[in-house]
Amino acid sequence: MGRGVLASTTMTRIRTAIRAYASVDATPLAVVATLDRFARSEAPDDFVTLVYGVLDTAHGRVRLVNAGHLPPVIATMDGTALLADDAASVPLGVPGCRRTEAELHLGPGDALLLFTDGLVERRDRAIDDGLSALLEALRRTGAHVPLDESLQSVVTLMTADGAAEDDVTALVIRRGGTR
Amino acid sequence: MTEQDPVTDQDAAQDWVPIVIAGELDLYSAPDLREQVLKAVNTGRLHIVLDLSDATFVDSSGFAVMVSAYKRVRALDGTMRVVCADKSVLSALRISGLDRVFEVFPDMAAATSEPPSPAVPPAEATPSVHADGSADA
Numbered sequence: 001m002g003r004g005v006l007a008s009t010t011m012t013r014i015r016t017a018i019r020a021y022a023s024v025d026a027t028p029l030a031v032v033a034t035l036d037r038f039a040r041s042e043a044p045d046d047f048v049t050l051v052y053g054v055l056d057t058a059h060g061r062v063r064l065v066n067a068g069h070l071p072p073v074i075a076t077m078d079g080t081a082l083l084a085d086d087a088a089s090v091p092l093g094v095p096g097c098r099r100t101e102a103e104l105h106l107g108p109g110d111a112l113l114l115f116t117d118g119l120v121e122r123r124d125r126a127i128d129d130g131l132s133a134l135l136e137a138l139r140r141t142g143a144h145v146p147l148d149e150s151l152q153s154v155v156t157l158m159t160a161d162g163a164a165e166d167d168v169t170a171l172v173i174r175r176g177g178t179r
Numbered sequence: 180m181t182e183q184d185p186v187t188d189q190d191a192a193q194d195w196v197p198i199v200i201a202g203e204l205d206l207y208s209a210p211d212l213r214e215q216v217l218k219a220v221n222t223g224r225l226h227i228v229l230d231l232s233d234a235t236f237v238d239s240s241g242f243a244v245m246v247s248a249y250k251r252v253r254a255l256d257g258t259m260r261v262v263c264a265d266k267s268v269l270s271a272l273r274i275s276g277l278d279r280v281f282e283v284f285p286d287m288a289a290a291t292s293e294p295p296s297p298a299v300p301p302a303e304a305t306p307s308v309h310a311d312g313s314a315d316a
Contacts, residue, residue, distance in 0.1 A: 044250065045243075045247050046243070047239060047240075047242060047243030047246055047247075049239070049275065067276075068275040068276045068277070069275075070274060071274070085274075088273075088274070088276050089276045089279075090275070090276040090277065090279065090280055091242075091246065091275060091276065091277075094246055094249075094250075094276075094277075094280055095250075095253075096279075096280060097276060097279050097280060117238075117239060121238065123203060123235075123236045125267075126266060126267035126270055127267065127270045127271050127274055128267075128270045166238075
């Protein structure tokens, strides 16, 4: 979305719109379709990407739509980490592309990580290599450390090169219990 | 246009306008691209080829200007194509879903091998949900 006062104003408006639309119909395709209309009329020159998902805590299911954002990552209890990139579509308000909804399943102990480009984007490295580095950092950190330590460790590993220029936001959730 | 044709403003308006972006397209260089696009559009030249052949990095500010340019020329029945062969930039386009929006060509010759034709007008902005559960952006 960019940086600065204008970008943060847009983000605030979009976030308010999400909350309002989700209170009417929270399903991902419905919310993002309405946001597309909102972005076209209210923020036509802004570039907004997002992942919107609904978590079913009882069954560990997440339904989500990805509008041009970096793919979420699933880190499983047994130490694998993979990109959830099968619902990729265009940034908000960009016409001419079909949106689809993905359904992810989190087993007991599995974690889902959402993040901004500052975590993986570097001028001297392809974004695919940044994503590979992130998966590796998650595997090295493992699923058995407390969640706050785990997230801190991943962010530290990813920014240790000191080359990060952008701000970094990362959100992780982990399903409780063991298999 | 062939060499025999007199070059008139009308002809120029019907031809591709190349805009070259070299190096890094980011927060600092994106305004320059915006200027170049506006200049072309304001002089009635609505068929733009963004040449990213020598671009090494594009961040979200760069994509923002590209999307904005695309929307602008589409609204005026123009077209926009992108030339890019850099693996990193192509990956970034794919991850942001923009490889499905822009027509991307490996080189300038491929992008301009045919004269521009008026774009198909974008679908009306009322998103519809399809039988398979997907919806138009």
